[in-house]
Amino acid sequence: xxxxxxxxxxxxxxxxxxxxxxxxxxxxxxxxxxxxxxxxxxxxxxxxxxxxxxxxxxxxxxxxxxxxxxxxxxxxxxxxxxxxxxxxxxxxxxxxxxxxxxxxxxxxxxxxxxxxxxxxxxxxxxxxxxxxxxxxxxxxxxxxxxxxxxxxxxxxxxxxxxxxxxxxxxxxxxxxxxxxxxxxxxxxxxxxxxxxxxxxxxxxxxxxxxxxxxxxxxxxxxxxxxxxxxxxxxxxxxxxxxxxxxxxxxxxxxxxxxxxxxxxxxxxxxxxxxxxxxxxxxxxxxxxxxxxxxxxxxxxxxx
Ligand code: R5P
Numbered sequence: 001x002x003x004x005x006x007x008x009x010x011x012x013x014x015x016x017x018x019x020x021x022x023x024x025x026x027x028x029x030x031x032x033x034x035x036x037x038x039x040x041x042x043x044x045x046x047x048x049x050x051x052x053x054x055x056x057x058x059x060x061x062x063x064x065x066x067x068x069x070x071x072x073x074x075x076x077x078x079x080x081x082x083x084x085x086x087x088x089x090x091x092x093x094x095x096x097x098x099x100x101x102x103x104x105x106x107x108x109x110x111x112x113x114x115x116x117x118x119x120x121x122x123x124x125x126x127x128x129x130x131x132x133x134x135x136x137x138x139x140x141x142x143x144x145x146x147x148x149x150x151x152x153x154x155x156x157x158x159x160x161x162x163x164x165x166x167x168x169x170x171x172x173x174x175x176x177x178x179x180x181x182x183x184x185x186x187x188x189x190x191x192x193x194x195x196x197x198x199x200x201x202x203x204x205x206x207x208x209x210x211x212x213x214x215x216x217x218x219x220x221x222x223x224x225x226x227x228x229x230x231x232x233x234x235x236x237x238x239x240x241x242x243x244x245x246x247x248x249x250x251x252x253x254x255x256x257x258x259x260x261x262x263x264x265x266x267x268x269x270x271x272x273x274x275x276x277x278x279x280x281x282x283x284x285x286x287x288x289x290x291x292x293x294x295x296x297x298x299x300x301x302x303x
Contacts, residue, residue, distance in 0.1 A: 001302055004049045004083075006074050008058025008067060010275025011091070014289060015057035018089070021293035022302070024055065029074070039069060043077050050082035053300050056122070060094035061251055061274045068094070068113060072120045079121035087299055088122040089292055091273035092249045096131035097221070102196050110135040124299050128273045128288060129220045129248035132171070144295045148288045149179035152246035152269045153216055155286055157183070159244050159267055160214035168192055168203070168219055168231035175218045179246070185216075190231055203230045211239035221249045222268070225256030229263035242266050249273050250283065257282060 003024040007015030009031060019026040028044045043049075056078060058071045071088065078086050098109035110131075115138050117125060124142035129149075136143040157163065165185055167176040169192035180187035191204040215235050222228055222245070232243045243265045250256075250270035257280055260268060271288045297303075 001300065002052045003300060003302070004052055004054045004078075006043050006054055006056050006078055008056075008070050008074060010061075010063065010067060011057055011059040014059075014091075014272060018055075018057055018289050018293055018296075021289055022055070022296060039066065039073070041070065041073050041077065043074070043081065046077065046081035049078060051084050053085040053087065054078040054081075054083040055296055055300075056086060056088045058088075058090060059092045059273060059275050060090060061092050061249070062276050064094035067275075068116075072116060075117065075120045075122050085123045085300070086121055087124045087126060087296055088117055089126045089296060090117075091128040091271075091288070091292065093127045093130055093135070096135045099132050099135050108138075111138045114138040126292060126295055126299070128271060128292070129175070131220055142299070144299065146288070146291055146295055147175065147178050148248060148271050148286070148291055149175050149218055149246060150182040151286050151288060151291070152248075152271060153179040153183060153185075153218065155269045155284065156216045156244040156246050156267070160216060160242060162212070163214045163216050163244075164188065164208075164210060165216045165218055166190065166208065166210070166231070166235060168217055168227050172219050175220065179216075179218060190234060192227060192231075201226050201230060203234050206234075208235070208238060210235055213240055214242040214244065215240045217243060217245045219245075219247045221251060222247045222256055222260075222270075223251045224254040225252065225259040228265070228268075229259040232260070232263040232265050236264055245269065247271075250278070252278055252283075 005019035056074045060067045095109040126144045165176045165187040167189035173189045176187040245268040
């Protein structure tokens with residue numbers, strides 16, 4: 001089957017590798033920014049996609065807002081070119097943490113993003129570890145949320161003895177459970193409170209059985225590193241030997257690397273879901289494009 005990949009700027013090299021995994025044709029996209037700041041793009045050779053499926057591949061970090069409009073324009077261009085089906089692969093779906101109205105007057109930002117992708121012409125949406133599965137319901141049918149914690153935790157196991165997987169809050173418990181069940185490990189979770197106004201977090205004291213054990217902390221996003229650093233401190237204070245972290249999306253803003261180093265974290269495994277990679281001895285990236293390719297293949301019935 002002829003399949004085409006239309007890439008966004010910040011994830012173009014990964015999109016190229018994904019198209020090799022799929023045996024698809026990688027389309028070059030020309031970009032420019034107008035003097036007033038508006039963006040322009042054009043899929044080169046787009047007449048080839050008429051009647052064929054197109055996989056639009058773009059991630060939403062860094063430059064969430066630019067990537068968002070770029071993704072919508074790519075989908076629209078593929079649709080205008082006659083694509084028979086458009087699968088949008090967004091490894092990091094930004095705005096997913098605002099998945100409900102927490103405080104009066106707020107929007108559901110996740111709904112805005114996901115519905116826009118659907119309304120502009122996306123038929124299926126594939127993401128990696130959406131902050132919460134429920135954001136995909138805004139899209140309707142044909143969504144895939146890929147969990148890659150088995151891959152990430154498998155890497156972390158190289159550095160651990162007698163490990164236990166810990167989620168830093170209840171929201172991440174399903175991630176710990178997923179990896180633990182696949183790999184036959186123990187798991188538990190901590191209780192986190194976040195101040196919705198200031199964003200500051202507090203991990204509630206909780207007895208967990210980590211004495212003399214190594215701990216793998218799993219989470220979806222590391223943004224400022226506050227959650228992971230606080231969780232690590234709590235776990236180390238209870239007698240754990242070593243902390244290794246496995247997270248899907250390492251945004252690593254606001255001094256996150258330093259915070260995690262100071263908290264005594266030994267190593268951090270991240271999936272390659274972003275348009276940025278940090279070159280730091282603490283960080284190792286794990287390639288998840290094979291998992292994405294398998295999911296896209298089965299959506300497109302590629303055998
Ligand atoms: C929140 O519920 C998420 O799952 C992450 O725990 C959070 O976004 C991490 O943010 P930070 O690194 O700034 O603490």
